[in-house]
Structures are given as C-alpha cells and as structure tokens.
Amino acid sequence: ETGVTQTPRHLVMGMTNKKSLKCEQHLGHNAMYWYKQSAKKPLELMFVYNFKEQTENNSVPSRFSPECPNSSHLFLHLHTLQPEDSALYLCASSRRGYEQYFGPGTRLTVT
C-alpha cells in the first residue's frame, strides 16, 4: 500500500449506530488530518494530529471522536450522528507544514 488509505469507502449508518472510520498513511509524515466535505461547501478541517498528539479541534461536535494511536494511523469514531452529518470524510497527512496528501475518502450516509 502506498500513500494514504481509508476504509471503509462507503458507509451507511443509522442515527443510533456506532461506527469507525480508519485512515493509514505510508508516507512517513508527522501530521494527520480529518476533513469533512459537504455538497456546495468548502472543505472543513475537523481535527489535526501531530506525532499522534491532537493539536487542533475545530469545534467539532462530540459525536465525532478522533483517535490517533501512532503517527501512521488515525481513526474517527462516530456515534449518534445526525442526517446532516452525511458527507465525504477525508483523511490527509503532511510532513511538517508542507503539502497535504489526501486519502480516497469515506462517503458517509446517515439515515
């Protein structure tokens, strides 16, 4: 595997479910990011981890819970989501403050 991978690619969940998104980067980067992309809206930064320490939380609701066990893996745990949380969730990584590389994304639908 190369680059940034994300699983699952598609997820449909009910409002009472609990699920997790997984991201893995094979680039040796120190920083990892979660973004949300909704239709007709710019990419929204959700969380930033630098060497597995959370450094940014952009006022994200607590129903989204990130986890970064090491600098190569990043998870986003989801629980009691709302239909408006349906979106494309993107993971990215970067080396220091340079270019960010994105994974393929998880298309999430909350029913």
Add this chain to the structure above:
Amino acid sequence: QKEVEQNSGPLSVPEGAIASLNCTYSDRGSQSFFWYRQYSGKSPELIMSIYSNGDKEDGRFTAQLNKASQYVSLLIRDSQPSDSATYLCAVNIKSGMDAGGTSYGKLTFGQGTILTVHP
C-alpha cells in the same frame, strides 16, 4: 471577508485554450499555497505548490503568486477534456507548532472553481 476566495464558476473553455483560475486570500502572513484538482466523487489531488513570489511551471500547469496583492492563480495551457474538474485553492493560513517544536500545516480551502473543457 472569506479567508480564501476563488473566482466564481463554472468556467468553460474550449479544448486547447488556456484556463485561468484565480484565488485571493486574506492573511498577509500566509507562506504556502496549493492547488488541488478534484474529480467528481473523488478526493482532492495535489497538482501544484508555490511558496515564493513569481511563476512556477510544471508541464501544462503554471502557478503564479503575488504576495503583495494576496493573489495566487493557476493557468492550464492546452486544456484537455480530462482537465474538467473542480479546482481548489488552499492556503496555509496558520502553521502550528507542537510542544516539541515540530510544525504542522493548517490549510484553508476556497470553495472551488468548476472547470469544464469542451471538445
């Protein structure tokens, strides 16, 4: 004022023409600038990065940066139908520094410009 603003689209150009995409940003302290291409249903793909004033060329793509005017642009020469996509301008508005002194970037994205290249 939006932190990063792109020219409103959609932009339509004929095959072989030059497509010009523009972006302005609000923070004069910004140091890093990026252009991403995003095909429908796919994730953003980095196509250009630029850090200093002037032009940077890579194949058919040229990025131009003018920090005094807080303006960055992307020119696509000899446009092809395969260039049809949404182009995202991203600016490293703020860089963070963790307790250990290692930096990381925080990108702010524009809303994107949809480009269509018609045969």
